Every structure is written in C-alpha cells, then in structure tokens.
Amino acid sequence: xxxxxxxxxxxxxxxxxxxxxxxxxxxxxxxxxxxxxxxxxxxxxxxxxxxxxxxxxxxxxxxxxxxxxxxxxxxxxxxxxxxxxxxxxxxx
Amino acid sequence: xxxxxxxxxxxxxxxxxxxxxxxxxxxxxxxxxxxxxxxxxxxxxxxxxxxxxxxxxxxxxxxxxxxxxxxxxxxxxxxxxxxxxxxxxxxxxxxxxxxxxxxxxxxxx
Numbered sequence: 001x002x003x004x005x006x007x008x009x010x011x012x013x014x015x016x017x018x019x020x021x022x023x024x025x026x027x028x029x030x031x032x033x034x035x036x037x038x039x040x041x042x043x044x045x046x047x048x049x050x051x052x053x054x055x056x057x058x059x060x061x062x063x064x065x066x067x068x069x070x071x072x073x074x075x076x077x078x079x080x081x082x083x084x085x086x087x088x089x090x091x092x
Numbered sequence: 093x094x095x096x097x098x099x100x101x102x103x104x105x106x107x108x109x110x111x112x113x114x115x116x117x118x119x120x121x122x123x124x125x126x127x128x129x130x131x132x133x134x135x136x137x138x139x140x141x142x143x144x145x146x147x148x149x150x151x152x153x154x155x156x157x158x159x160x161x162x163x164x165x166x167x168x169x170x171x172x173x174x175x176x177x178x179x180x181x182x183x184x185x186x187x188x189x190x191x192x193x194x195x196x197x198x199x200x201x
Contacts, residue, residue, distance in 0.1 A: 055174060055178045055181065056160075056172055056173070056174050056178065059160070059174065059175070059177075059178065060159045060160065063159065063160065063161050063162075064159065070161035070162070071161070076124060076162065077162065078177055079177055080177075
C-alpha cells in the first residue's frame with residue numbers, strides 16, 4: 001500500500017519526530033489524474049533536518065526522499081513541513 | 093538533460109512571473125493548477141503561463157531542472173517559488189503579494 005511505502009521512505013531519509021499521512025485518494029476518484037492510478041496524499045512532517053531551510057528546500061528534500069514514487073504512485077502530495085521548534089510555537 | 097530543452101526552459105523563465113500549469117488559466121485541468129491561478133488572480137498579478145500538456149518533453153525536463161516533480165510550479169525572477177501549498181501559504185501571510193510587487197507584476201486596479 002502506497003501510504004505505508006511513503007512512510008517508510010520518509011522515515012528513512014528524514015528521521016522525523018512526527019510523521020502523519022492522510023490518504024485523500026477517495027475524494028479525487030474519477031478525475032483525470034487518478035485514472036493512471038496515482039493517489040492524493042497529505043503529509044505532516046516535523047523534523048530537525050528542516051532547520052534553516054526554506055519551504056521550497058523542505059519540499060525538495062521530501063520529493064527527493066520519495067524518488068520514483070512521485071512518478072506513478074503519487075499524483076498529488078500536500079506537504080506541511082515543520083521544524084520541532086516551529087511545531088512548539090504553533091507557527092507554520 | 094537535453095541542451096535544447098534546457099535553453100527553452102531558461103527562455104521561459106525570463107518572464108518575471110510564470111506559472112507552469114496543467115491546462116490554461118481559463119480552463120485549468122487540475123484542481124491544484126486552478127487554485128494557483130485563483131491566488132494569482134486574487135493578487136491582481138501580471139503573469140505568464142505555460143500549459144505543460146502542450147509540451148511533454150519540457151514537462152519532464154522541468155521536473156528535473158527544478159528538482160520538483162509536480163505541477164503547478166510558480167517562478168518569480170527565474171526562481172522556483174513553489175507549488176500550490178506554498179503559494180497559498182505565502183498568500184495568506186502576504187508574502188506572495190510582496191514578491192509579486194518586487195518584480196512589478198501587480199496590475200493597477
């Protein structure tokens with residue numbers, strides 16, 4: 001199952017404090033992107049590695065970790081990437 | 093990456109603001125591209141767009157060029173600003189409006 005697969009790859013590459021994955025694929029069933037089988041997911045990741053990095057750089061780290069999964073299995077990925085201190089402060 | 097495609101990408105990125113999207117602003121073919129258009133419209137942005145469905149080669153090459161595997165992708169001054177999530181987040185914080193104003197890409201209302 002892809003959500004498990006996503007979890008494994010992100011845990012391995014980013015060693016997050018927190019990792020939550022929501023599978024929204026059902027909400028998008030039937031539109032063009034899902035016909036090829038790609039799912040819609042949302043991840044919330046809290047990790048030290050994001051410290052000092054811009055949002056673009058954080059997303060790029062995540063995409064890199066997921067590698068080939070982004071080509072087929074994942075059609076769309078919502079990302080919420082925080083450092084542990086941002087999480088505590090409740091900022092985004 | 094093919095040098096010809098790369099130079100085509102760089103040519104497009106000379107636009108101060110350009111959105112690479114699925115479909116066109118009038119007929120977006122993906123909800124995320126549609127949302128990006130809505131945000132840019134809400135900012136009264138002057139922007140160029142490129143429909144990646146019209147150029148499969150460039151579509152693949154740009155993913156590699158930017159290390160960003162999905163569309164839409166918004167560029168300001170040749171730099172990747174982000175995809176849909178980041179655009180919305182920046183808009184909510186007023187940062188997108190500032191970035192657009194810094195390249196004179198906001199229409200007089």
